[in-house]
Amino acid sequence: MRSHRPGRLALRRLLVAVLALVLGVLLLPAGPAASRSKPEEPSRPPVLRAQDLTGGSTDDSAVATGAMGQALTTDTANAAAASGAGVSTAASARTLVLYDTTGAWGWLGELYGTMTANLSSQFGSWTAKPVSAYTPGEVDQYTATIYLGSTYDEPLPTAFLDDVVASSRPVIWMYDNIWQLTARHPTFQATYGWMWSNFDFSPVDAVLYKGRELSRDPGNQGGVMTYATVDPSVQVLASARRADGSTFPWALRSRNLTYIGELPYVYFNEGDRMMAFADLLFDALAPARPERHRALVRIEDISADSDPAELRAVAAYLSSRHIPFSFGVSPRYMDPLGVYNNGRAQTIRLDQRRAVVDAIRYMQARGGVMLEHGWTHQYAKVANPYNGVSGDDTEFYRVVENADHTLTWVGPVAEDSPAWNRSRINGAADDFRRAGLATPTIFEYPHYTASATSYREVAKVFGTRYDRTLYFRGVLSGGAVDHSRMVGQLFPYVVRDVYGTRVLPENIGNVEPEDWFQYKARMPEQIIRDAKRNLVVRDGFASFYFHPFFDIDYLKQTVEGIQAAGYTFVSPASL
Ligand SMILES: [Zn+2]
Numbered sequence: 001m002r003s004h005r006p007g008r009l010a011l012r013r014l015l016v017a018v019l020a021l022v023l024g025v026l027l028l029p030a031g032p033a034a035s036r037s038k039p040e041e042p043s044r045p046p047v048l049r050a051q052d053l054t055g056g057s058t059d060d061s062a063v064a065t066g067a068m069g070q071a072l073t074t075d076t077a078n079a080a081a082a083s084g085a086g087v088s089t090a091a092s093a094r095t096l097v098l099y100d101t102t103g104a105w106g107w108l109g110e111l112y113g114t115m116t117a118n119l120s121s122q123f124g125s126w127t128a129k130p131v132s133a134y135t136p137g138e139v140d141q142y143t144a145t146i147y148l149g150s151t152y153d154e155p156l157p158t159a160f161l162d163d164v165v166a167s168s169r170p171v172i173w174m175y176d177n178i179w180q181l182t183a184r185h186p187t188f189q190a191t192y193g194w195m196w197s198n199f200d201f202s203p204v205d206a207v208l209y210k211g212r213e214l215s216r217d218p219g220n221q222g223g224v225m226t227y228a229t230v231d232p233s234v235q236v237l238a239s240a241r242r243a244d245g246s247t248f249p250w251a252l253r254s255r256n257l258t259y260i261g262e263l264p265y266v267y268f269n270e271g272d273r274m275m276a277f278a279d280l281l282f283d284a285l286a287p288a289r290p291e292r293h294r295a296l297v298r299i300e301d302i303s304a305d306s307d308p309a310e311l312r313a314v315a316a317y318l319s320s321r322h323i324p325f326s327f328g329v330s331p332r333y334m335d336p337l338g339v340y341n342n343g344r345a346q347t348i349r350l351d352q353r354r355a356v357v358d359a360i361r362y363m364q365a366r367g368g369v370m371l372e373h374g375w376t377h378q379y380a381k382v383a384n385p386y387n388g389v390s391g392d393d394t395e396f397y398r399v400v401e402n403a404d405h406t407l408t409w410v411g412p413v414a415e416d417s418p419a420w421n422r423s424r425i426n427g428a429a430d431d432f433r434r435a436g437l438a439t440p441t442i443f444e445y446p447h448y449t450a451s452a453t454s455y456r457e458v459a460k461v462f463g464t465r466y467d468r469t470l471y472f473r474g475v476l477s478g479g480a481v482d483h484s485r486m487v488g489q490l491f492p493y494v495v496r497d498v499y500g501t502r503v504l505p506e507n508i509g510n511v512e513p514e515d516w517f518q519y520k521a522r523m524p525e526q527i528i529r530d531a532k533r534n535l536v537v538r539d540g541f542a543s544f545y546f547h548p549f550f551d552i553d554y555l556k557q558t559v560e561g562i563q564a565a566g567y568t569f570v571s572p573a574s575l
Pocket of ligand 1: 391
């Protein structure tokens with residue numbers, strides 16, 4: 001910000017003046033950045049509202065993939081440091097995750113810290129703490145440090161600002177407060193070869209990385225940092241593309257510092273620029289990791305109500321192609337409101353449908369790994385959110401549908417407790433046993449939705465989950481769990497999350513030939529497109545699921561398209 005190239009500044013002033021004329025509005029030419037000590041503050045917090053999940057693009061997920069919740073007027077939480085183990089003993093890196101905590105949106109810091117801790121577990125152990133609790137020398141005690149600047153002007157400890165520059169260890173810095181680092185070190189620009197300028201609030205709809213175009217929700221108004229100078233010595237790792245086609249650096253690296261001009265967790269979805277960040281972590285934490293691209297396919301929502309012929313058909317096809325697969329079973333089918341049974345309540349245990357059990361055995365004999373997809377995949381005798389029927393509704397969390405078909409994640413169900421959750425796990429085990437089937441060892445949450453209590457109880461019984469996951473304020477920091485402030489996360493690779501469970505990734509969704517409630521239609525082309533985007537992750541996954549009641553040609557197209565993109569399908573049992 002201190003030494004603009006004069007030519008560039010003049011050009012920028014000219015462009016601003018031309019723009020002002022074209023728009024017919026009076027704009028003051030932007031002054032030199034030297035007159036500012038920090039960029040303009042974004043006006044809108046990077047938080048999802050329920051309605052943000054449905055607007056805009058054609059492939060929005062109905063599951064939250066971004067922070068949701070209200071501002072806090074007073075935040076009395078005193079976040080403690082937390083730590084967790086890596087996904088395997090072979091993963092030996094150590095990551096320090098530092099997050100912001102102050103201000104009305106300070107709680108976002110813990111959620112971003114949670115997501116970062118989860119991803120870091122792919123590489124080894126992690127410690128996460130508020131940046132305010134940083135102690136001198138810590139950067140040098142870890143393989144790499146990741147700082148998540150989510151509160152504009154969070155007061156940063158000078159020891160941290162000094163250690164970032166003094167250390168040779170990799171530091172990844174995201175979004176806010178880079179101006180505190182450059183103010184603390186007047187030689188920053190000379191040393192690192194770049195200088196920030198301001199946040200760009202124009203719609204940015206893509207991030208270009210490794211020759212691929214990753215999606216970014218243009219409704220994200222958090223801004224992306226622009227630069228006053230970027231010397232040729234600086235590595236531009238990825239570029240942001242505005243809706244008008246112009247581009248500017250999205251992530252930079254020089255010396256030990258990688259800077260990303262936004263928080264890639266905000267409004268993220270399938271094929272998103274979050275995958276670029278997920279790949280940059282290898283540079284810092286596992287630079288020798290070879291390129292490898294694996295795929296997973298899961299057959300979804302099997303219950304006593306399933307058509308055995310459809311189950312046999314998908315298993316026969318996949319085994320004929322030598323494709324390992326898994327399938328999720330909810331062992332008790334319930335329709336308490338009689339929605340599909342002429343108004344009469346209906347319950348069917350798996351053992352009451354021998355043809356389905358035989359089809360499950362057929363799938364297992366062809367390499368299919370059975371997963372536990374909850375017990376009933378619905379809750380009580382109410383719409384949660386749709387109709388109370390197994391497969392349609394949520395089991396472990398209260399969700400309601402609004403008049404505009406958006407969903408509100410209300411909170412834990414009234415009975416939520418360790419004992420209630422355990423009783424459902426036990427109920428499922430009993431039903432599998434009655435049907436003569438071994439209880440699965442991998443759990444998949446119905447609609448990817450549960451309370452923190454439920455996730456923790458499942459963690460005691462199952463070593464592995466296979467889903468996208470909700471994380472709540474208080475889970476990482478050790479405070480009271482606040483279910484009204486949460487974030488949903490999908491994974492590029494296998495992690496061990498903050499609930500202590502290994503999580504297998506599902507990250508490119510499923511075939512939906514038509515809109516289904518809030519779930520948008522999604523065709524094999526879109527799934528394959530996002531699989532190709534995931535190729536930017538050097539050791540990542542393309543993982544999708546398929547409902548056997550849809551045309552099997554969709555399954556074939558998707559599987560073969562993903563293979564053609566360069567992926568090898570593997571069994572979840574191998575991970
Ligand atoms: Zn399901």
